[in-house]
Amino acid sequence: MANISSNFLGIKSPNPFWLASAPPTDKKINVLRAFEAGWGGVVWKTLGSQVKNVSSRYSAVDYGGHKVMGFNNIELISDRPLAINLKEIEECIKLFPDRAMIVSLMADNTRESWHDIIKKVEDTGAHGFELNFGCPHGMTERGMGAAVGQDPEIAKMVVEWVMEKATIPVITKLTPNVHSVVPTGIAVVEAGTNALSLINTIQSVTGVDLNTLVPNPYVDGKSVFGGYCGPAVKPIALKMLTTIAQNEVTSKVPVSGIGGVSTWKDAVEFMLLGASNVQVCTAAMKHGFRIVEDMCEGLNNWMDEKGFNTLEDFIGKSVEKIVHWEDLDMNYHHIAKINQDKCIHCGLCYIACEDTSHQSINLDFGKPYNTYSIKEEECVGCNLCQLVCPVSDCITMEEHRVAPESINWIEYQKRGLPLNDH
Amino acid sequence: MSIISNRLTADQYENNFSDIHPPFETKDAAIVEANRCLFCYDAPCMKSCPTSIDVPKFIKQITTDNVKGSAHTIFSSNIMGAGCSKVCPVEKLCEGACVYNLMDEDPIPIAKLQRYSTEKAMEQKWQLFKRKESTGKKVAIVGAGPAGLSCAHVLSREGIDVTIYEKEKQGGGLMTYGIAAYKVTPQFCKDEVDYILSIGGITVKYEQELGKNISIADLQKNYDAVYMAIGVGLARQLEIPGEHMEGVVDAISFIYEIRNNGFNKVAVGDKVAVIGMGMTAIDAATQAKRLGASEVTMLYRRTQEEMPCTEVELNIAKLDGCEIKWLASPKEVIGADGKATALVVEKMKLGDPDQSGRRSPVSTGETYNLEVDMIIKAAGQTPFQELIEMNGFKNKNGKLEVSDTQTSLTGIFAGGDCVNGGREVVDAVQAGKDGAFEILKFLSV
Secondary structure: OOOOOEEEOOEEEOOOEEEOOOHHHOOHHHHHHHHHHOOOEEEEEEEEOOOOOOOOOEEEEEEOOEEEEEEEEOOOOOOOOHHHHHHHHHHHHHHOOOOEEEEEEEOOOOHHHHHHHHHHHHOOOOOEEEEEOOOOOOOHHHOOOHHHHOOHHHHHHHHHHHHHHOOOOEEEEOOOOOOOOHHHHHHHHHOOOOEEEEOOOEEEOOOEOOOOOOEOOOEOOEOOOEEEEOHHHHHHHHHHHHHHHHOOOHHHOOEEEEOOOOOHHHHHHHHHOOOOEEEEOHHHHHHOHHHHHHHHHHHHHHHHHHOOOOHHHOOOOOHHHOOOHHHOOOOOOEEEEEOOOOOOOOOHHHHHHHHHOOOOEEEEOOOOOOEEEEOOOOOOOOOHHHHHOOOOOOEEEEEOOOOOOOOOHHHHHHOOOOOOOO | OOOEOOOOOHHHHHHHOOOOOOOOOOHHHHHHHHHHOOOOOOOHHHHOOOOOOOHHHHHHHHHOOOHHHHHHHHHHHOOOHHHHHHHOOHHHOHHHHOHHHHHOOOOOOHHHHHHHHHHHHHHHOOOOOOOOOOOOOEEEEEOOOHHHHHHHHHHHHOOOEEEEEEOOOOOOOHHHHOOOOOOOOHHHHHHHHHHHHOOOOEEEEEOOOEOOOEOHHHHHHHOOEEEEOOOOOEEOOOOOOOOOOEOEEEHHHHHHHHHHHOHHHOOEOOEEEEEOOOHHHHHHHHHHHHOOOOEEEEEOOOOHHHOOOOHHHHHHHHHOOOEEEOOEEEEEEEEEOOEEEEEEEEEEEEEEEOOOOOEEEEEEEEEEEEEOOEEEEOOOEEOOHHHHHHOOOOEEOOEEOOEOOEOOOOOEEEOOHHHHOOOOHHHHHHHHHHHHHHHHHHOOO
């Protein structure tokens, strides 16, 4: 059995699965249930400024009969009295001393406010802080949350205030509502943050009610932009994570990966692209805390199969595999192949290729079943047919190199090799 | 042993004749199944439908909350799409061709989804087609069954003024009079006919029978074209001794009675033999059982390999407790006081293939007696040969001969069972469409 215990900045947890700062980590009752279910740690819902929440708070995007492919919320930071939060945090730590307890913070924009709350939270025995520079709604209008994260200078200033006071590790959470997360990432690393976490939610409108014509979520006939998360945002999060993992400044600190992590597979992908652990929210909000069981077991089995003994054995292993386009090998070529024994004659590959790609699939009419085959000389190897095929391993991409040597775009141009040749 | 009515309580009748294929209880249930559909291209299900309903499209439309569009997609190809969703042998048509069968997965419940959209359209009385302004052309249709109604609807859409002559009191043909009541209720059949006619431009004259109240000559004189959709009607005779004894009935009359008179008024024997293994034979056997017969035995000259009904249908009969005897041919009806008491059954074996390519049954010479008090003949129906020949139509054993749906008499077109000898409702609907297109060409509309 592989060892899936995690050590993030010296903060230990029995597994790399933390619950992200959000409604599931708002109260003692939730957090104790999470720890009982097996979660490695929690980031307690953001403490700080005084707020008041509205009703409703969430909305979702369903797809193809699956509920909550994407999820958004307009909830603010914790709306409970600070003293109660602090007392409950302390109690949770005492009841589950082996789990990670990180506390998310978003103080008013003054050094004193930050210093004051840091002191109070440290007194609970919490293991670390996460600075909420990402919340995209409600708090931004007051110059907090994403308003901080979107401006590297302000973010840097706040991190400097925090680092003056904090004696436990500090993680800075980045907002994705920027053209690149790297400038803020660099600024806060230079200001001394011990780690980064990303991504926070993405500003969004999940849809419009076609009867009332009011966008979601509904608040008495009106709506606001909400923070988007869940499986739909995972690819965006992975891209932003990679840019942080590849930057020479930001790659010096550990990263906690967030954004649509729902299964052990998602978690492994985040870790392969540089995250030291992951944080989960939407999947737990959809299914409850019990999902952590399969996350642990699946991760363990995968590590055993791949021969990885510890998380460190594979963290970051895929980072170098994402390169610039011009570094790709122009001589690599692969061609689709349809396994006729597996084909169910649905024609989805054909119509996708014929209508929207390169007309590379033959159709032999039959009643009722047509036969489909690849025109090898036409196939550009785009993968579209394989992606739409409903049968596993029915369409495979077979390697047919143009030439044995590898040649990138720059070299290709240098040699004056043919362009626009398809 | 005797043939009596009112064998069961009202509750028992209701239970026995309730919908055999219940609809989706909720929209969510329909959407779960609709979302399973892969949306195949040049879909095998569509190609296996005689009316070529665009199945992937209508199912996709259910998932997008466009049920009105879904119903329009279905009715555009098959105006009896609601009834067909209940009576089609889908296991050998659309659902039988669903690609999920090739993955050893359950096929998409296409019929049930089709019912979902079409029933909603009928309930809401959505008028999905707009009749073009009248062209002034007039077409007479003989028979308000599936072929006649389908033809009428297409013609009316194109602005033809249609008059249908129907010998029964209600339209729908075999849908209304010849199908088991647990598949379609009389009320549904009436609603379906009303829904089809609601487009306007179609007048139905009931209780008007060709050869009695109307003649081909009159129709030719008064209309620009005529469409014959008279179906088949006469039960094929067994041609065996004792066939005319009391207790020997034909399946079509038996089913007609059930559809027309109410369950408790239909007399049924205690021990019933049903001759034949087509869909009508199944409908007769299962309904005899459901009316309270204690034993029902189905006899078929050939084996399960050659049976005309589908396995799904056969299983309905088996689950109803009907006994099946393969390679069994009726030889003689024995009786007392003019009433049937037993059927002499000849054991058969399979010989050489016949014209249909199926191996033909040959007598073994061995017989046995089956004690029965009722014998239902469901060995197929024969065309109205006399009527056809009397009017000078070219025909083959009473089946109208047509070329591009036109009969040997100019301006008189025909389709459905009276041409093909008897197929599914869905085949008749397609025949009606084909006939309408040829009539429109003929009329240069």
